Amino acid sequence: MCLLARPAFAQVENLTKGELAMLPSFCQDVQGLTGWTKTNPSPRTPYWIGLMGETFWAMHHYCWAMVHLQRAQAGDATPQERTFLIKGAISDFYYVVKNSPPDFVMLPELYYRTGKSYVLLGDYVNATEEFAKSRRLKPDYWPSYAGEADVLLTIGKPREAQEMIEEGLKHSPDQPALQRALERAKTALAQGSGTHKR
Numbered sequence: 001m002c003l004l005a006r007p008a009f010a011q012v013e014n015l016t017k018g019e020l021a022m023l024p025s026f027c028q029d030v031q032g033l034t035g036w037t038k039t040n041p042s043p044r045t046p047y048w049i050g051l052m053g054e055t056f057w058a059m060h061h062y063c064w065a066m067v068h069l070q071r072a073q074a075g076d077a078t079p080q081e082r083t084f085l086i087k088g089a090i091s092d093f094y095y096v097v098k099n100s101p102p103d104f105v106m107l108p109e110l111y112y113r114t115g116k117s118y119v120l121l122g123d124y125v126n127a128t129e130e131f132a133k134s135r136r137l138k139p140d141y142w143p144s145y146a147g148e149a150d151v152l153l154t155i156g157k158p159r160e161a162q163e164m165i166e167e168g169l170k171h172s173p174d175q176p177a178l179q180r181a182l183e184r185a186k187t188a189l190a191q192g193s194g195t196h197k198r
Helices: 017-021 045-058 060-072 079-098 107-120 124-137 142-154 158-171 176-190
Strands: none
Touching: 017 060, 045 060, 045 079, 060 079, 060 107, 079 107, 107 124, 107 142, 124 142, 142 158, 142 176, 158 176
């Protein structure tokens, strides 16, 4: 995985109520986002530590990353701002990865979110590496199959996309998102778009 040209961590400034509402509920209680700190923690901190262990103290970086991705995809972000925000989000996701144990419950999602961030940069090689890490940790985590299938469709490989989705359906057979993705892959394959586009 390429670690070059990543910006330094940047704490979220001027967080809006709308942005906060789009985040997971634990983000209201992490340090460094809504005023809580490690020395002055939220009353709900023991609950989150019970679920996440001591990695909870690193999860503000996850929340920062999610806000940065929201802002990167906002209509008023310049191309330079967008790239900077996405690279910052990748750095923040990996901060949590590096500060968590191998069995951390959210590692599959962290790798998936990192993969999706690379997709936004058009870096499909690193994206697929991250999706693969997610699947290896949790084979029934369906978003990583859908994420890689989307990449495969984007680069003109519908047959490989179909195979990826079918593998995901073996682990999560009733997942509607995978079933819809399978139909898209079959449609693309039927239309004869199996030639690599890039």
